[in-house]
Every structure is written in C-alpha cells, then in structure tokens.
Amino acid sequence: MATLADKNSVRSLKGFVEIENLSVCFKRKGHTVQVLDSINLQIHPGEFACLLGPSGCGKSTILNAIAGFIKPTSGCIFVDKKQVTTPGADRGFVFQQYSLLPWKTTFENVEFGLKIQGVPKSKRQELVNDFLNQVGLYKHRHSYPHQLSGGMQQRASIIRALVNSPSVLLMDEPFAALDAQTRQMMRELLLTIWSHLKPTVIFVTHDIEEAVFLSDRIFVMGFHPGNIKANIDVSLERPRHTDCLLSPEFVKLNRQIFELIREETLKSMELN
C-alpha cells in the first residue's frame, strides 16, 4: 500500500481504463431515454483526465458506470483489462457532497476502508496519520465532520479514497460546493498528492478552467445523447500553480474549449 512518503517508488503501471461502445439508457416515466451513445475512450495509467461538458450530458453516468454503480445497457468497461461488473477496491470515489460518516471522527472515516480490508491496527495508524499530515488534518483527527469546514471535509474524503491505494480515482465535481479561494487551493493540493501517488484520475466538472488546470487530457462531451465530442491533450508544464492560470497557452485552451461547449449548449437550446 503506497503512502505519500513512498513518493520516489511510486508506480504508474496500473489504472488503464478502456471504455468500448458504452451506451446507457434509463427508464423515465415509462419511456426509455438514451443518456450515453457509443462512448469509446482510453485513459492511460497515471493520467489525469477530465470529463467536461454541459449539465445533463452524462458525465456522472460515465463515472458511475466505471465505478460499477450502474450497468451499461451495451458496451464494456475494462480496468487493467478486467471487465467492470461491480464496484471494487481498485476504484476509489469522491463525491460532490461531503460524504463522511457523521458519527465517525476524521481519523475513523479515513481508516474505515482499511479496517474492512483487515489491515492491522499499527499499519492503519501509520498510513492514516501520514495522509492526515500531508493534507493538514492531523490536528483535526479527533474532530467529527460537522466540526470541519467544507474544504477540510473534502480533504478527508480524498484521502479516505486514496489511503486504499486505488489504481483509479473517480471524482464527481468534488470542489463544486466550495468557495473560489478554497477550490483553487484544493486543486493545487490534489495535483500535489496525485503527482506523488500517480493513480489514474477521472475527474468530472463543468468548469473549463478547472479542467484545463488539472488535466493531461480533456474529453469534451456533447449531448442528446451524451457522446465524446473532442479529446484534447493538455501539455501545459507541471507542476502547475496559480500563475499558470494567466499563461497564454492556458487562456488559448480555455477559449478553444469554451467555443466547443458553447456550440453544444446552443444546439441543445435550439438557439443556433
């Protein structure tokens, strides 16, 4: 199990995600609605990928299918060549809403998955304290979720997923409920942790700036039904900090993606 301290020995050989012809239909008021249509994509081990698109295009549905929370209507998903049929410890999930267990302390929340896996107590303590330290929550380890700010709760949620060493970290708009200042700090913190542990990250957002700041690759989605409209490489230098937001390459990419999404949104509103 990798700790943040193992950063020099970190692997990046796991976490290869392949989606082949994924279609998803839901039943709504007696009708079948197709939400995703023949999605094909590959995300390489250790890559930071964002799914970006207008509200309702099916971003969370893709994430939920990779997590194994919903079954494809047709098509397949593979993680490291193994077909996804159920949730599994190889995939960690961070939700938009803070999802810590309210009756457990910060330490106990982060420890929870390790306990279920039967990791011995001394190893659990070492791992959890290491992660708590790295995200500045060690002194809050005995606090309950209601005693933490939103940003602190999301830091705890992220390390709760990462402490189990998932090869893929699935994040569904994890910073959407935070104020702008905290959100930017959380993005930088996430990149620091990711660069040490290098899980594959699949991050859902409808914030273009957030996607460009974080990603190696952005899948821009269109909708009715949801599909992949563009696959964009982001080759901005790393490590990335706030200065990066003002660089000409950053501004240019933002603009390019803004135009793509605008076209799609106008189409959906039948305004073009």
Ligand SMILES: Nc1ncnc2c1ncn2[C@@H]1O[C@H](COP(=O)(O)OP(=O)(O)OP(=O)(O)O)[C@@H](O)[C@H]1O
């Ligand atoms: N379990 C479900 N049953 C019926 N319809 C669903 C279900 N889950 C999602 N949908 C519908 O599928 C469509 C895509 O939803 P999804 O949440 O994946 O989109 P999204 O791009 O993540 O949206 P947002 O950015 O607003 O979160 C929406 O129209 C939604 O109402």
